Amino acid sequence: MPLPSAPLSPRVLHISQPVDGGVAQVVAELARAQAAAGLDVHVACPDEGLLPRALRGAGGGVHHHSWPASRSPGTGLRAEARALGRVIDAVRPTLVHAHSAKAGLAARLVLRGRVPTVFQPHAWSFEAVGGATALLARRWERHAARWAARIVCVSEAERDTGRRAGVEGTFTVVPNGVDVDRFRPGAPHEARERLLPAPFVRAPLVVCVGRLCRQKGQDVLLRAWPSVTERVPGARLVLVGDGPDATRLRAAADPSVVFAGAAPDAADWYRAADVVVLPSRWEGMALAPLEAMACARPVVVTDVDGARESLPGDGRAHALVPPEDPAALARALAALLRDQALRDALGRRGRRHVLDHHDARHAAAAIGVVYRELLGAAPTNAANAAKAAEYRECTTP
Template structure:
């Protein structure tokens, strides 16, 4: 039993240490620390996340974990539960599929768990592995007090797969204080900084180079773009397990750039941002591009459909290089179209403010923690309390989230 004076103690767990999940974890920790909570992160030692945690004074606990499930998963789960036992958090927040697997393999008596998929595990699987992933998520859902979905599409995917969970919808948000609309003069300044010709039409793709993100489709589409717009340049920013393959098939006009700590200069330099993903939760990269004032050409998949409307860019069928190339080329050939869409994009991004995202997350976390432990941090802590407006729609078989209190639902 804890003291009434003890602040809420949260342990975040993440196997991804780069990309959108790492950004989200860092932002969530910073917000919760400003509320006076004690926060730590268990994650692998490599990647950008540990360094960012140090910068912001967030304790990092080394957790050895690979991305894919396998023979080492049992040991990873044991190590994680040892960490939980030593840190003794009031609540554990599991981010993405590997943490969700390792954290829910064993029951953590008395410690409530939050699971946040950031993209369901079965979306990356095929055949028998996909079937096994769905079965696991159906079983493991009962071990979490809340399953937080970053977008409506992600929530619907879970329901359609028969994952009977206490869902909460907390849409991803962008830090509008850092990502602000940039005009043409800022674009030229960014290009000088990055060594990009000022006059060349420029498309930018930022993200891990993986099957999920679909850069292989973009590489296949690029010759079609160059046929229509011979001066067009494409910059792919990122690293990943498909980088070598994408490089082999890349054609003229494509530049590869290693991962960057701050994507803003590349987004500002771009005429159009492209996201040829095969699956997403609700991508931060798209929100960041919109906030900068750049149109987005992406794929017509859940997550992106919530972000990219016809007035801020275009969505094309997945795995369709011809359609992708045509829409990218259109915005490079007609900069006035990209300019109009960019202005609408910045306005749309204003509806995805990260401050609201993390206020909603704090309500859920606080309700679950205080239901299990008599900890401090009742309404009235930093930023106050922002309840979520309405309950999430669930199938008749789904369990309600009554144990999390009235703060859980959709915005």
């Protein structure tokens, strides 16, 4: 594969599969921020989903390249890798940033370190599977780490999980961030009137935002929910999202549960909630609790990677429960639903915490530092021609 000639500002190629959910949102926001900062930004991903829609709405500042790829590895991997190779040859990136397991697999197989490569797992692949498949995934991550110039983890816990699994490399922790202007406090009653049927507008309301899949643990939440409604009569639960477990979850739900489907913007759902819950089985650092706290809503989350780091220290006692523990989840939700003063206090603390520690602009700036460390200080406008030769030298392996 030919090496890229260095442009006067870095040409970054983000590669992503999935194209929905938190990973897609992180990639879209990062790409937009980098384009606004003067980088030449390209994104390779499938044509359908939240991510390509967000890129089409970015006003031309980010270049989208079609990369047909399924979410999971399979028999089509070889063809997907060839297709990605063609995108890389066309873009000629200075740096490649691969997001999540599938993109990290394909990108590192194609490049094998020939272009500086950042791999961001967004939760490790071996946590999503079990048995022999998990063993193979761990072996792959150990082997492929040599082809990543930097591994970016969204929490210290995610980094430590990788190291315990034997993944060796140069790690940088960049906590997830959210758009604190888009996710901001609002009037709960007005949000409910826009979103909910009349019987739900005044009911005690719990909202869960996330892909309907095993990772996010909505099945555990549905097992906990009858105990919540026993303690808090009239309580309602809304599941916002879609995914492979939708049919099974609907069959397990009682009439007090509403399935709202996927939402292009979940901000109003957070504002409508009395409590936001995410009972995940694994994460790197989930976005939904950060978004909810940015909207000044209290959260209940499972104590998986990134959860403790995403919460203000004085709110953890009320927010954290063990994973896969319906009884503990029910107790935490009921306690918050019955205590408005505590909910309001936790919401205020959460908003301050996100403003201080999880603003998306801070995350984009931290990723920029990683790029500069890998590439050297690159000029950001064409007039600075004196720096161009030095930059080319920095980017030539």
